[in-house]
Amino acid sequence: MPHIIVEYTDNLTREEFHPKTVLDKINKVFTDRPDVFPVGGVRSRAIRLTDYMIADGAGADDAFVHVTVKIAPGRTQEQKDDACGELFDSLCDYLSPVYDQRGLALSLELYEFGDGGTYKKNNIHKRYKQQ
Amino acid sequence: MPHIIVEYTDNLTREEFHPKTVLDKINKVFTDRPDVFPVGGVRSRAIRLTDYMIADGAGADDAFVHVTVKIAPGRTQEQKDDACGELFDSLCDYLSPVYDQRGLALSLELYEFGDGGTYKKNNIHKRYKQQ
Amino acid sequence: MPHIIVEYTDNLTREEFHPKTVLDKINKVFTDRPDVFPVGGVRSRAIRLTDYMIADGAGADDAFVHVTVKIAPGRTQEQKDDACGELFDSLCDYLSPVYDQRGLALSLELYEFGDGGTYKKNNIHKRYKQQ
Numbered sequence: 281m282p283h284i285i286v287e288y289t290d291n292l293t294r295e296e297f298h299p300k301t302v303l304d305k306i307n308k309v310f311t312d313r314p315d316v317f318p319v320g321g322v323r324s325r326a327i328r329l330t331d332y333m334i335a336d337g338a339g340a341d342d343a344f345v346h347v348t349v350k351i352a353p354g355r356t357q358e359q360k361d362d363a364c365g366e367l368f369d370s371l372c373d374y375l376s377p378v379y380d381q382r383g384l385a386l387s388l389e390l391y392e393f394g395d396g397g398t399y400k401k402n403n404i405h406k407r408y409k410q411q
Numbered sequence: 412m413p414h415i416i417v418e419y420t421d422n423l424t425r426e427e428f429h430p431k432t433v434l435d436k437i438n439k440v441f442t443d444r445p446d447v448f449p450v451g452g453v454r455s456r457a458i459r460l461t462d463y464m465i466a467d468g469a470g471a472d473d474a475f476v477h478v479t480v481k482i483a484p485g486r487t488q489e490q491k492d493d494a495c496g497e498l499f500d501s502l503c504d505y506l507s508p509v510y511d512q513r514g515l516a517l518s519l520e521l522y523e524f525g526d527g528g529t530y531k532k533n534n535i536h537k538r539y540k541q542q
Numbered sequence: 543m544p545h546i547i548v549e550y551t552d553n554l555t556r557e558e559f560h561p562k563t564v565l566d567k568i569n570k571v572f573t574d575r576p577d578v579f580p581v582g583g584v585r586s587r588a589i590r591l592t593d594y595m596i597a598d599g600a601g602a603d604d605a606f607v608h609v610t611v612k613i614a615p616g617r618t619q620e621q622k623d624d625a626c627g628e629l630f631d632s633l634c635d636y637l638s639p640v641y642d643q644r645g646l647a648l649s650l651e652l653y654e655f656g657d658g659g660t661y662k663k664n665n666i667h668k669r670y671k672q673q
Contacts, residue, residue: 390527
């Protein structure tokens with residue numbers, strides 16, 4: 281953990297929304313905070329949406345990007361606000377050329393794993409602990 | 412918000428489950444209630460599942476459709492029941508030809524964003540506020 | 543319910559991670575417990591991730607698999623631990639050849655549907671009740 285999922289509509293061109301670039305920006309927010317989010321646990325993915333509808337469908341060119349951040353409980357509200365705020369600002373900044381020209385809805389939700397339980401096994405952590 | 416995700420198995424033909432038709436029905440449920448769900452915030456998507464398994468796999472032709480509705484907290488239970496009930500009834504109605512002929516599991520979950528926090532930036536709202 | 547979603551990175555070959563094999567193992571965990579999880583309600587799917595990033599991206603060959611298990615509330619903690627524990631052990635066992643050779647992060651989260659409400663219509667149940 282954390283797990284980050286970025287959904288984006290496919291009417292965003294690869295110049296407007298380049299998945300690898302966006303994931304790089306996202307992961308950096310977390311890897312820059314190794315004491316709060318262990319580096320080896322950061323996993324993000326981008327999901328390209330091909331069938332979607334916004335509002336009443338009137339804006340043929342409307343796009344959206346939605347980010348879900350899933351983390352284990354235990355961080356302070358300040359730590360969460362800090363990371364999510366920076367992530368969202370970074371996303372808004374990156375997409376501002378699109379936002380200035382057409383309909384675009386950006387959103388981010390923070391989800392903390394509940395009492396149900398999580399299970400983990402991860403040999404990537406050791407690479408970063410050895411540094 | 413709201414965000415609606417519709418997962419469907421790819422053994423439903425496009426005649427049986429036409430993504431754009433389904434998304435249109437879904438969004439209409441919300442856009443018909445602009446005082447409860449601001450029109451410009453409604454975003455739905457359909458996800459076609461290519462690898463799936465139902466029960467013990469005995470029903471080679473079994474299909475499923477699962478809808479996740481994510482909303483911000485603050486609506487009354489009556490408002491939520493009203494919208495989700497209509498959405499689910501509409502889905503059941505649309506898929507009744509399939510349901511009458513083969514194995515089909517329909518489900519809908521309502522998820523309200525928790526205390527973790529959400530972030531939003533959306534220039535689509537202004538189109539509907541200007542009306 | 544339950545719904546199980548398995549996300550996996552596409553740098554896992556089909557020999558390393560065969561979706562149908564994994565879903566078969568997953569469903570078996572639940573169908574082996576018909577008194578806890580009604581057989582006709584078990585629905586799993588595998589999602590192949592094509593755009594993803596792990597940690598700082600340094601491990602070009604790093605992979606991950608994340609399982610989300612969604613169930614209705616009402617099971618005891620022991621029942622949940624039992625099913626999820628067996629599922630995760632089975633996954634770790636299946637992926638141990640990969641885990642022994644390269645970076646791999648495995649995780650499972652259990653999510654219980656909240657108070658928001660769920661809606662269900664499922665004619666597959668009757669096949670298993672008739673047995």
